[in-house]
Amino acid sequence: MIRVLIADDQELIRQSLSFVLDAQADITMVGTASNGREAIELVRKEKPDVVLMDIRMPEVDGVECTRLIKAAHPQIKVIILTTFDDDEYVFGALRYGASGYLLKGVSVSELANAVREVVRGGSIIMPGVASKALEMFARMARGSMQIAVDTQQTASLQENEWRVIREVGCGKSNKEIAAALCLSEGTVRNYLSSVLSKLDLRDRTQLAIWAVQTGVTADPYGDRT
Incomplete structure (x- = not known):
């Protein structure tokens, strides 16, 4: 059973999300x-598995809340609940380890599937805001947050792992990557786990930032072998 906690300053949002989940x-x-x-x-x-986090809240906002939760409980997944006006807040939350973000008003199935996906180790970026995510990753790559990976760590990456890295850097979901590379979603998840282990990266977000920083996303095949 997946244990979920909702943090939102709007009572209607809290009640409706609680009911459907x-x-x-x-x-x-x-x-x-x-x-x-x-x-x-x-x-x-409560030690939930997943926290659905409103980005703008009183006392402690969603960015700082994400930072504190991930620092104390790195295994807990955080999904940010956002609007199109919250770009800079989302940028901060992703830096601190959020597993992705959803626009408020998503369908019940999208919400439930997002919760399941992050528990499996995936990340959530809705198709409608994927371009904004790429802009955020690019800003991260150009800014002060640099993801360091030793060249020796990349030496053991296989061809399909490079291809998966490229697709992650382009903001694609596991399902989209599977379709693009003619793989099963399970195989994609296995490749991602292997890549994160080899590169000693914390999560998919760090991998995406690194892919943008190093130019993997510009490689036609994402193959550096």
């Missing part, structure tokens, strides 16, 4: 928080 056979709600400070306290008490 609790109706899923494999998901259970463990709490709701109306501000960031309350969210941190509930996370410490």
